Amino acid sequence: MPNSPTSSERSSLPSIAAAVVRALTPRAEREEVLSELTVEFRERVACDGSASARLWIWRQCAQSVPHLVRRSVWRGTTGFEPQSSRMNPGGPALEQWIMDGRHAFRRLTRRPRYALLSILTLALGIGGTSAVFGIARGVLFDPLPYKNAEGVALFWQQYSWTQKEFAFFRGAFPGFSSVAQYTDYDATLELGDAPAQLVPGISASSELFAVLGAQAAMGRTFNATDDVRGAAAVAVISHSLWVELGGDPSVLGRRIQLGGKPTTIVGVMPKGFWFPAPTTRVWIPEQLDPTEQNGKFTLVGRLASGNTIDRMAAPLAQLTAALGKNFQYTPQFDKSKNAWVKSVRESFVGPLRPTLYATFAAMAMILLIACANVAALMLGQVEGRSSELAVRSALGATQGRISMQLLSEALLLGGLAGAVGGVIAAISFRWLIAALALGEWGNNAVLDWRVFAIAMFAAIVCSVVISLAPTFSLWRGRLRDVIGSSRTGGVRGRGIRLESALVVVEVALAVLVTAGAGLLVRSVDKLYAINPGLETKGVGVLSVVLPSDLSDVRRAQVTGQLIDAVRVLPGVKNAATVQMLPLRASAWNAGIVVEGKPDLPGSTTLVRLVSDGYLETMGIALRQGRLLSAADMMYDFADSSGGVVVINESLAKKYFPGENPLGRRVNSGFSRKFARIVGVVGDAAEGELRGPMAPVRYAPLVEAPFVNSTQHIVFKVKGDLRPSALLASARAAVHATQPRVAIQEGTTMDQVLARSVGPARQLLTIVALLTALALFLGAIGIYGVMSHFVARRQRDWGIRIALGLRPVRVLSGVVGRGTRLVAVGVVCGLVAFVLLAHLMRSLVYEIQTTDPLAIGASIIVLLLVGVAAAMIPALRASRTDPAIVLREQ
Amino acid sequence: MSEETLGAFEEQVMLAVLHAGDDAFGMSVRRQIEARTDRDVAIGAVYATLDRLEAKKLVASTRDTSSTGSRRVFRATASGRRALAHTREVRDRLWRGVDLAART
Numbered sequence: 005m006p007n008s009p010t011s012s013e014r015s016s017l018p019s020i021a022a023a024v025v026r027a028l029t030p031r032a033e034r035e036e037v038l039s040e041l042t043v044e045f046r047e048r049v050a051c052d053g054s055a056s057a058r059l060w061i062w063r064q065c066a067q068s069v070p071h072l073v074r075r076s077v078w079r080g081t082t083g084f085e086p087q088s089s090r091m092n093p094g095g096p097a098l099e100q101w102i103m104d105g106r107h108a109f110r111r112l113t114r115r116p117r118y119a120l121l122s123i124l125t126l127a128l129g130i131g132g133t134s135a136v137f138g139i140a141r142g143v144l145f146d147p148l149p150y151k152n153a154e155g156v157a158l159f160w161q162q163y164s165w166t167q168k169e170f171a172f173f174r175g176a177f178p179g180f181s182s183v184a185q186y187t188d189y190d191a192t193l194e195l196g197d198a199p200a201q202l203v204p205g206i207s208a209s210s211e212l213f214a215v216l217g218a219q220a221a222m223g224r225t226f227n228a229t230d231d232v233r234g235a236a237a238v239a240v241i242s243h244s245l246w247v248e249l250g251g252d253p254s255v256l257g258r259r260i261q262l263g264g265k266p267t268t269i270v271g272v273m274p275k276g277f278w279f280p281a282p283t284t285r286v287w288i289p290e291q292l293d294p295t296e297q298n299g300k301f302t303l304v305g306r307l308a309s310g311n312t313i314d315r316m317a318a319p320l321a322q323l324t325a326a327l328g329k330n331f332q333y334t335p336q337f338d339k340s341k342n343a344w345v346k347s348v349r350e351s352f353v354g355p356l357r358p359t360l361y362a363t364f365a366a367m368a369m370i371l372l373i374a375c376a377n378v379a380a381l382m383l384g385q386v387e388g389r390s391s392e393l394a395v396r397s398a399l400g401a402t403q404g405r406i407s408m409q410l411l412s413e414a415l416l417l418g419g420l421a422g423a424v425g426g427v428i429a430a431i432s433f434r435w436l437i438a439a440l441a442l443g444e445w446g447n448n449a450v451l452d453w454r455v456f457a458i459a460m461f462a463a464i465v466c467s468v469v470i471s472l473a474p475t476f477s478l479w480r481g482r483l484r485d486v487i488g489s490s491r492t493g494g495v496r497g498r499g500i501r502l503e504s505a506l507v508v509v510e511v512a513l514a515v516l517v518t519a520g521a522g523l524l525v526r527s528v529d530k531l532y533a534i535n536p537g538l539e540t541k542g543v544g545v546l547s548v549v550l551p552s553d554l555s556d557v558r559r560a561q562v563t564g565q566l567i568d569a570v571r572v573l574p575g576v577k578n579a580a581t582v583q584m585l586p587l588r589a590s591a592w593n594a595g596i597v598v599e600g601k602p603d604l605p606g607s608t609t610l611v612r613l614v615s616d617g618y619l620e621t622m623g624i625a626l627r628q629g630r631l632l633s634a635a636d637m638m639y640d641f642a643d644s645s646g647g648v649v650v651i652n653e654s655l656a657k658k659y660f661p662g663e664n665p666l667g668r669r670v671n672s673g674f675s676r677k678f679a680r681i682v683g684v685v686g687d688a689a690e691g692e693l694r695g696p697m698a699p700v701r702y703a704p705l706v707e708a709p710f711v712n713s714t715q716h717i718v719f720k721v722k723g724d725l726r727p728s729a730l731l732a733s734a735r736a737a738v739h740a741t742q743p744r745v746a747i748q749e750g751t752t753m754d755q756v757l758a759r760s761v762g763p764a765r766q767l768l769t770i771v772a773l774l775t776a777l778a779l780f781l782g783a784i785g786i787y788g789v790m791s792h793f794v795a796r797r798q799r800d801w802g803i804r805i806a807l808g809l810r811p812v813r814v815l816s817g818v819v820g821r822g823t824r825l826v827a828v829g830v831v832c833g834l835v836a837f838v839l840l841a842h843l844m845r846s847l848v849y850e851i852q853t854t855d856p857l858a859i860g861a862s863i864i865v866l867l868l869v870g871v872a873a874a875m876i877p878a879l880r881a882s883r884t885d886p887a888i889v890l891r892e893q
Numbered sequence: 894m895s896e897e898t899l900g901a902f903e904e905q906v907m908l909a910v911l912h913a914g915d916d917a918f919g920m921s922v923r924r925q926i927e928a929r930t931d932r933d934v935a936i937g938a939v940y941a942t943l944d945r946l947e948a949k950k951l952v953a954s955t956r957d958t959s960s961t962g963s964r965r966v967f968r969a970t971a972s973g974r975r976a977l978a979h980t981r982e983v984r985d986r987l988w989r990g991v992d993l994a995a996r997t
Binding site for chain 2: 028029032033035036037039040041044063064067068069070071072074075078079082084086087088089091
């Protein structure tokens with residue numbers, strides 16, 4: 005017969021084995037099992053030796069674990085408790101969790117409306133937040149596909165460096181180990197008889213891949229000789245283009261018709277590599293011409309080892325001094341001033357940061373509001389069950405047990421919300437990327453398991469946070485006292501104060517979201533109020549890329565054919581082309597020379613090469629003289645008398661102050677030959693929507709000694725037709741007319757305008773949705789707390805109405821209380837908003853971040869919502885029938 | 894109601910409870926099985942099976958707080974004994990006519 009061992013004897017049992025057995029055995033059996041095991045263990049040590057005994061206990065332990073776990077699950081799900089353990093119930097933790105989970109599930113299914121509301125609100129917050137987090141991670145934080153990416157930097161004044169400048173410093177840029185130049189090269193790719201497709205790419209100097217520290221997955225990158233004049237045309241292609249070409253290793257050495265030129269593929273980059281944009285699919289060497297002064301290149305360099313961006317001041321000073329000494333600059337485009345270098349990450353995705361951060365913040369606030377809402381709902385439920393909880397407490401349930409049950413209810417809600425939130429994240433992921441207009445950067449964000457992991461993590465954190473409020477309320481009060489007061493119907497303050505505090509938090513957060521939305525609405529309003537000087541409505545855009553092997557004359561002819569093809573489409577009123585669209589901050593400057601004004605300080609203006617009818621199509625107003633006609637397009641290159649040009653008002657004001665510019669002559673842009681000014685048009689936002697209007701020359705397309713490969717065909721539709729509806733037929737017409745032309749993009753000028761309005765516009769849709777959600781959740785919170793308040797005081801109302809209190813006084817009392825709650829929330833929210841508003845500075849335009857109109861509107865909206873939400877329980881209270889209430893009590 | 898047929902291990906545990914008599918607690922049941930079947934039996938498996946048998950009302954447990962400390966003591970119920978008898982009967986029926994020595 006075994007005796008109960010002393011503690012020192014028991015210590016001989018391996019402690020881990022003992023802990024495992026203890027953790028998996030029901031409370032009533034623990035001592036017995038451990039004592040018996042210890043006794044047998046000691047017997048075995050005495051008989052067979054310590055090693056054998058240890059082997060035995062570990063075998064017992066290992067073989068028992070699966071049985072004990074299964075038993076815990078079974079007891080948890082069936083609720084089985086043996087007769088002999090009734091006085092000391094309780095299983096291992098696993099069994100308790102399962103039982104609590106079942107209990108929570110039963111309680112939730114009994115209140116489906118509460119459960120559904122809690123799960124949905126939490127799921128929206130969790131789903132939205134994790135989707136935005138996933139996008140932000142992909143776009144802003146994922147490592148770039150370059151070796152030591154923090155050492156790769158872009159130079160100031162992008163797309164404006166010349167080959168001459170690059171050649172001057174090549175191999176000896178101070179502070180850099182190597183520097184490459186590149187410029188966009190969107191080429192046509194012709195495969196067999198299929199219509200030409202557009203391949204976005206860049207043309208770069210041979211150092212490019214060395215600067216990026218990137219190796220080809222197959223074949224090679226650029227050789228030092230690839231960018232020498234006269235070298236054979238070669239190309240490095242992206243993984244995706246390689247797959248499209250058949251995904252065959254024999255692609256190396258294959259000749260493709262790229263940009264109209266036979267080009268040999270020499271390398272394939274690894275999957276995931278991109279530069280300078282995720283959409284780039286081909287890299288070709290730019291054959292260097294050290295005399296070329298066309299400013300269209302961007303410089304990217306790798307910092308010399310040991311250098312960091314912060315320590316570049318001295319090398320940059322050296323560089324700018326040399327630039328100033330060796331090159332002449334106009335003050336407007338002086339490269340020897342305001343020099344900086346920025347890491348590639350900062351240059352590429354830095355501008356997206358405010359949009360993503362603001363969306364994330366708004367989503368996180370929704371999540372917090374949802375948490376506060378569910379916590380308040382749960383608190384109300386706990387209050388409603390106070391008698392039940394008190395009885396359970398009197399029957400021996402500890403506060404810890406009851407708190408655990410609350411936590412399991414919150415965890416169950418959170419778990420379900422996490423699952424639904426994961427689905428919401430998956431569904432909203434692509435929509436969010438499109439709505440945030442991340443463009444090509446959106447491709448870097450991938451929906452993967454991490455988004456779901458974040459959703460579940462957020463759900464668990466939320467559950468714990470949510471269960472804090474009711475647990476706190478439970479621990480603070482004396483549960484057993486409730487039994488005494490529950491039947492008297494006395495007014496109890498416990499819980500209602502905490503619930504009110506949660507509603508105040510909700511309202512404060514809703515103020516933040518609403519006022520933020522107000523600021524965005526006001527900014528966008530102001531931006532749309534800017535007159536861009538052109539008519540965007542009813543104008544469609546089809547951007548095309550012509551093969552670069554066509555001669556300039558032929559290219560002009562093809563362009564003319566394309567315009568004609570679009571112009572004759574049914575529903576199209578007018579069509580024309582331009583080499584650079586307005587509202588896209590496109591540069592394309594050229595030096596200006598005015599006849600008879602030799603002393604004019606050298607400067608440049610924007611130049612737009614247009615076909616006849618462009619100014620009319622865009623609705624740019626004529627102020628003086630005439631617009632460009634079809635006859636102006638028949639320019640004879642041999643004719644030295646020059647052509648014609650139209651200028652805008654800014655140019656007239658700047659170069660012909662107080663004079664009549666008509667009939668005067670300026671160079672048209674790319675040659676020093678003079679062209680006669682035949683008209684003056686109103687200023688249109690050829691650069692950015694914001695900022696001052698720039699001087700512009702509109703020259704006939706054929707005026708330039710070359711015709712751009714990329715042309716934007718713009719067409720005005722008849723009447724109320726939607727231009728987007730005609731894009732498909734315009735595409736078909738272009739392909740039918742000229743299969744060698746690739747289509748880069750089809751859009752509308754309204755969309756171009758919307759993009760130019762900037763991040764505030766992109767955020768508006770999402771923030772508007774979130775604001776509606778915040779207000780809805782706030783309303784539910786206020787409704788919930790006021791309903792509980794009214795329910796608790798029902799007996800009071802009954803007595804007072806019986807004594808002659810007018811129902812309208814009850815109504816005003818309840819609404820007043822609700823309004824006071826909202827007012828406190830609004831004040832807290834305002835203080836927080838004033839403190840945080842500066843974070844929104846980059847998103848607002850021409851208003852203060854503390855704009856009184858936006859803030860005032862949000863206050864009014866919240867007060868209205870608050871009064872409306874309090875009104876329903878107030879009406880209920882005012883209709884209290886004293887007889888019924890008093891009888892119930 | 895059709896009689897309960899016990900699983901092999903359930904049958905062993907029931908029989909061990911009967912063999913142990915008044916001294917049928919978890920560890921003694923385990924030892925009984927080990928001694929009679931000559932194989933290692935995990936204490937966890939014994940307790941899990943006893944719980945299942947108790948849930949099916951084939952055994953009943955009481956708490957014995959005598960000099961040896963608090964123990965959960967098991968005894969076979971009447972329906973437990975019937976189930977054992979039934980299980981044996983079923984087994985015997987199955988064995989009837991089986992000749993292991995015969996070649997097929």
